[in-house]
Amino acid sequence: MIVITDEYIKDLARRIREGEDVLEELKKVYEIKETLLWRAETATCACVMNSDLPTRFCYEVSYLEDAIKALEKGDRDKAAELLLKVKGEET
Secondary structure: OOOOOHHHHHHHHHHHHOOOOOHHHHHHHHHHHHHHHHHHHHOOOHHHHOOOHHHHHHHHHHHHHHHHHHHHOOOHHHHHHHHHHHOOOOO
């Protein structure tokens, strides 16, 4: 089970930069965030309707998708940089 915290994202970015094979793990994070986006977009409760959660998840999913593409191309630095944007941290 993956719990996606800021520390987890930072550690995953570090492991990418260090050359670990984390592509499948990164894809799993993408799937989780994509599901959260879908749920946020389809939610009808006031707590979601009056928040920026769907927009935030949309950006996170986009960064993760780009990070996966960068990692598949072998650009580990770019992948790690994009991953850190998921938690709102610029490198």
